[in-house]
Each structure stands twice: as structure tokens, then as C-alpha cells.
Amino acid sequence: MKAASKPYLLAAPLVLFLTLTFGLGLGYEISGLTLRHFLAVLGNRDFVVSLVATLSVAAVATLVSNVGGAALAFAMLKARAGGESVRHILQLPVIMPHLVVTVIVFHIFAQTGVLARLAWWLGFIDDPNQFPLLVFDHFAIGIMLVYLYKQIPFVAMVCFDSLRGISHRFGDVGENLGATPWQVTTRIYLPLLKPTLMATALITFAFAFGAFEVPFLLGTPLWRTLPVEAYLLHINIDPDAQARSMAINVIISAISLGLALVYSSALRVVSHVRHSDGDRP
Amino acid sequence: MKWGRDVVQLVMWTAAVACVSPLLSLIMLAFSAQWPFPHLLPSLFTADHLAKLLLSPRLVEAVTTSLALALLTTVATLLLVFPAAKAAGLYRFRGREALKLLALMPVMVPAATVTMGLHYFMIRVGLAGTMLGVVIVHTVFAVPYAFRILMYVFEIMGEQQEEQAAMLGAGPLMVFSAVTLPLVMPGMVAAATMSFVISFSQYITTFIIGGGRLLTVPLLLVPHVQGGELHAASVYSLVFIFTALAALVLLRAVVRHYYRETYFLNP
Numbered sequence: 001m002k003a004a005s006k007p008y009l010l011a012a013p014l015v016l017f018l019t020l021t022f023g024l025g026l027g028y029e030i031s032g033l034t035l036r037h038f039l040a041v042l043g044n045r046d047f048v049v050s051l052v053a054t055l056s057v058a059a060v061a062t063l064v065s066n067v068g069g070a071a072l073a074f075a076m077l078k079a080r081a082g083g084e085s086v087r088h089i090l091q092l093p094v095i096m097p098h099l100v101v102t103v104i105v106f107h108i109f110a111q112t113g114v115l116a117r118l119a120w121w122l123g124f125i126d127d128p129n130q131f132p133l134l135v136f137d138h139f140a141i142g143i144m145l146v147y148l149y150k151q152i153p154f155v156a157m158v159c160f161d162s163l164r165g166i167s168h169r170f171g172d173v174g175e176n177l178g179a180t181p182w183q184v185t186t187r188i189y190l191p192l193l194k195p196t197l198m199a200t201a202l203i204t205f206a207f208a209f210g211a212f213e214v215p216f217l218l219g220t221p222l223w224r225t226l227p228v229e230a231y232l233l234h235i236n237i238d239p240d241a242q243a244r245s246m247a248i249n250v251i252i253s254a255i256s257l258g259l260a261l262v263y264s265s266a267l268r269v270v271s272h273v274r275h276s277d278g279d280r281p
Numbered sequence: 282m283k284w285g286r287d288v289v290q291l292v293m294w295t296a297a298v299a300c301v302s303p304l305l306s307l308i309m310l311a312f313s314a315q316w317p318f319p320h321l322l323p324s325l326f327t328a329d330h331l332a333k334l335l336l337s338p339r340l341v342e343a344v345t346t347s348l349a350l351a352l353l354t355t356v357a358t359l360l361l362v363f364p365a366a367k368a369a370g371l372y373r374f375r376g377r378e379a380l381k382l383l384a385l386m387p388v389m390v391p392a393a394t395v396t397m398g399l400h401y402f403m404i405r406v407g408l409a410g411t412m413l414g415v416v417i418v419h420t421v422f423a424v425p426y427a428f429r430i431l432m433y434v435f436e437i438m439g440e441q442q443e444e445q446a447a448m449l450g451a452g453p454l455m456v457f458s459a460v461t462l463p464l465v466m467p468g469m470v471a472a473a474t475m476s477f478v479i480s481f482s483q484y485i486t487t488f489i490i491g492g493g494r495l496l497t498v499p500l501l502l503v504p505h506v507q508g509g510e511l512h513a514a515s516v517y518s519l520v521f522i523f524t525a526l527a528a529l530v531l532l533r534a535v536v537r538h539y540y541r542e543t544y545f546l547n548p
Contacts, residue, residue, distance in 0.1 A: 003337040007369075007371075009364075010368035011368045011380050013364065018421070021395070022386060024399060025401075026395075028398055029398045029401070077292065078285075079289045079293050085293075086293050086296050089296070092300050092304065093300050097482040097525075100380075100518040103511065103514045104306065107310055116318070116319075117318060120318075121319065121321060129463075149299075153296075155298075157473040209391065212391070213485065217507065228393075231393055231485070234400075234489075245397065249397055256386075257386075264382055
């Protein structure tokens with residue numbers, strides 16, 4: 001009775017909207033470029049530094065926030081009632097806009113910030129300049145702090161919700177068979193958490209890779225992340241700079257698309273394994 | 282084992298303090314009159330500076346524009362996403378996975394990248410610097426969240442209730458207004474909340490497409506951060522948070538009211 005075309009008709013407006021916005025945007029950028037532009041960008045030292053730095057920042061932020069978030073989620077599960085209260089509090093960093101967190105990190109970690117004052121009162125420093133550079137620093141610590149403040153709670157919240165949904169039976173069986181609490185956590189619950197962690201890792205990486213405001217405001221003058229580099233070339237009136245900006249944007253999009261494809265095929269593998277295992281909780 | 286419990290408690294407290302204390306320090310900064318290094322606490326608290334910043338006409342303009350953009354974005358996002366999420370949530374069809382991947386793309390491809398590309402196009406068709414142009418870009422980035430939420434809601438809901446209503450003689454409009462909409466309303470509120478928040482926090486998209494003609498709260502805030510004027514930045518940050526919160530509380534209240542009036546099944 002249901003027409004086979006119904007889902008396609010329903011999806012058409014959104015598909016049209018997204019392909020048009022992405023297609024027109026990317027299409028215009030690609031159409032103006034030749035291989036020469038890409039080779040010029042790829043051979044540029046600034047670009048290579050940007051690329052490596054952007055990927056490193058995103059990788060470190062992803063690793064720390066996912067390991068930290070998952071560990072926090074396990075601790076919350078152990079804490080029972082305490083974990084539930086912390087679950088409410090974690091919503092605060094998650095909903096806080098990045099820009100506001102940027103202001104806060106600036107206020108707390110700058111050389112005249114709250115921590116520097118604390119260090120002065122404790123007698124560690126006599127002058128603000130002696131406080132280590134944690135904002136605008138070459139290692140992107142300030143940028144990373146913004147990501148971690150938002151992402152550790154995000155990962156912890158998602159993992160906690162997912163762990164709560166997993167039946168206690170698995171852990172009980174493991175304990176009955178003589179597994180230590182550590183083994184129950186790492187051998188039973190961690191593998192069950194894998195699809196969740198893959199999703200959170202993808203989201204945290206994609207965000208840290210593509211964020212603009214945070215590195216724009218807290219970044220070092222020595223190097224820039226790719227989106228910031230592309231933007232500064234975009235607003236340059238020199239047509240050659242604009243072409244370079246477009247080439248960088250196409251490269252950024254290619255990396256993002258690759259990431260999305262890797263994720264969707266990895267997810268298929270994981271869900272295939274899980275289904276062939278048979279009994280899921 | 283006792284020792285393990287203590288560690289867990291310590292972790293819980295550390296997490297709670299680490300989440301809340303930054304906001305408290307921001308609030309303190311916003312209310313301070315003077316806070317020179319190396320004082321740990323502001324030497325003077327006052328609301329004068331705060332009031333002066335809050336009453337500036339630029340702030341009123343920014344808040345109004347931000348709210349208008351967020352509302353329009355929310356409506357546009359829900360209209361686009363509702364049918365597509367229904368298709369992905371209820372039906373199995375070829376291309377369903379591709380649809381889900383497409384709807385995820387705005388999360389994957391950086392906003393700055395997509396916007397710079399669209400900027401060239403919008404200049405040519407005259408959408409650059411207009412409200413409509415900015416709403417279009419904001420909508421692109423609100424879609425993934427709204428789509429996910431509504432797709433799950435439709436998956437859980439299934440199709441039976443709609444079919445039963447149709448069987449009992451309800452027309453398509455009646456089915457939609459009396460069955461589908463009430464059932465997915467909690468999901469709609471969640472999707473609307475996300476769309477609103479996404480639009481409200483946009484900076485670079487508004488900046489590039491708006492081309493300086495539209496002033497929103499993030500656009501007002503950023504130059505102060507760049508200039509290191511943290512006091513003004515903290516005041517605008519608080520405005521940012523509380524306007525968004527107030528708007529969302531209002532949205533929820535309206536929906537709850539509508540629920541209670543029309544369908545008294547729900548508390």
C-alpha cells in the first residue's frame with residue numbers, strides 16, 4: 001500500500017538543501033582551481049606546519065577527552081548516587097558556548113589570570129611574566145583547555161548513559177567466574193562501550209579539527225590552524241591568496257570526508273561483529 | 282576496597298568543582314569594578330559598569346538580531362528535517378545510509394570552510410549581508426543535531442498509531458495534527474532547543490555571510506576578547522548565556538502549556 005517513493009519524497013527537501021549548500025560552496029571553490037594551486041599550497045612550509053599542528057591538536061584533544069571522559073564515566077558508575085548528581089552538573093560545560101569558555105580560559109590561565117595570582121600569593125612568582133605562558137602559547141595549551149573543558153564532560157555524559165543502559169548481568173557473570181573489578185571494566189564493559197567511544201571520538205576530533213573561534217582567539221602567532229589560515233587568506237584582497245584559501249578549504253573538506261567515510265565503514269564492522277555475537281543486552 | 286570508594290568520591294568532587302568554578306569566576310569578573318594583579322578577589326564589586334554595558338544600544342541590537350536569527354533558523358531547520366527524519370526513522374529504503382551520512386556532513390566539514398565557499402556564491406546572488414543568507418548557513422549547521430534527535434524519535438514511535446488513525450477515517454491533516462505531532466513533540470522540543478543554541482552561538486558563519494551588516498551577541502563579544510578587555514567580554518558572555526537560557530525556558534513553557542491545553546494525558 002505504501003508507495004516506494006514515499007521516503008524519497010520526504011527526504012528530498014533536506015537532500016536538496018544540503019547538496020545545494022555544500023555543492024555550491026565546494027563546487028565554486030574547486031572550479032576555480034587547477035593542480036598548480038594545490039601543488040603550490042602543498043609545497044608551502046606554512047601550510048605543512050598548519051596541517052601537522054591542526055591534526056596534532058585535534059588528536060591530543062580527542063585522546064585526552066575520550067580517555068578522561070570514559071574514566072570519569074566508570075567512576076560515576078561506581079559512585080552510584082554521586083554519579084547521578086555529577087551527571088547533572090556535567091550538562092553545564094556541555095551547553096556552555098565555546099566563546100564563553102574561551103573568555104573563561106583567558107581569565108583563569110593568562111599571565112595575570114586567576115592561577116597566576118594564586119601562584120603569586122603562594123610565593124611561586126614575583127611578577128606576572130614569570131608565570132608560564134598557557135594562553136597564546138606555541139603548544140596550544142590554551143586552545144586545548146577550552147576543548148577539554150567542553151569535551152571531557154561530553155564524553156563522560158554519553159559514556160555514562162550508554163553504560164547505564166548495559167545490563168549488570170555481564171559484570172556479575174564475570175565476577176562469578178573470578179574476574180577482578182579491573183578485568184570486569186577493561187575486558188567486559190570497555191568493549192561494550194566501543195561503538196559509543198568511536199562516535200564521541202569522531203565528534204571530538206571533527207570539532208577540534210575544524211573549530212575556528214578558539215584557535216583564532218587563543219592561538220600563538222607562530223602558527224595557525226588550517227581553518228584560521230584559510231580564513232585569513234580568504235579576507236586577503238590578493239587573488240592569489242584567495243586561490244590558496246580555496247585550495248586549503250578543499251583539502252580540509254577532503255580530510256573531513258575521508259574521516260566520515262572511515263567512521264561509517266568502521267561502524268559497520270563493529271555492528272556486524274556485535275550482531276554475529278548473538279545476545280546483546 | 283574502602284580506599285577505592287574514597288578515590289571515586291574525590292573524583293566526583295573534583296569533576297563537580299572543575300565544571301562549576303570557571304563559571305563562578307566569570308560571574309565574579311562581570312560584577313567587579315577593579316581587579317588588578319595580584320589580588321585574588323576583586324577590590325570592589327559594583328553593578329554600575331554592568332548596567333552601563335547592558336544598556337548600550339548596540340547590545341540591544343545584538344540581542345534582538347541573535348534572537349531573530351535563532352528563531353528563523355529553528356523554524357527552517359524543523360521544516361527541512363522533520364520529513365527527512367521521518368523517512369530515515371520509519372522506512373528502510375536504498376540510500377537511507379547515504380541520507381544519514383549526508384545529514385552528518387555539517388558536523389564533519391568545518392563551518393568556516395563551508396561558509397567561505399558559500400560566501401562566493403552568496404555574493405553573486407545577492408544573499409551576502411542579508412538575514413536570509415545568514416539563516417541559510419546557520420540552518421546547515423543545525424541540521425545534523427535536529428536530524429539525529431528526530432530520527433531516533435520516529436524510530437521509537439513506529440508507524441502503527443498513524444496507521445490506526447488513518448484506518449479509523451482520519452485524513453492526512455488530522456493524522457498529522459492529532460497523532461504524529463503530539464507523539465513527536467518532546468523530540469521536536471529537543472531538536473528546536475539544539476537548533477536554537479547552535480544558531481545563537483555562531484560566530485564565523487555570521488561574520489563571513491553577514492559581512493558586518495548583522496550584529497549578533499558573539500560578534501559583539503569577540504572584539505573584546507581580541508582586545509583583551511575581559512571585563513566587557515565577561516558581561517557579554519553572561520548576557521549570551523542568560524538570553525539563550527531565558528529563550529529556551531520560554532520555549533519549553535509554551536510547549537508545555539500547549540500540551541496541557543490540548544492533550545491532558547501528559548502531566
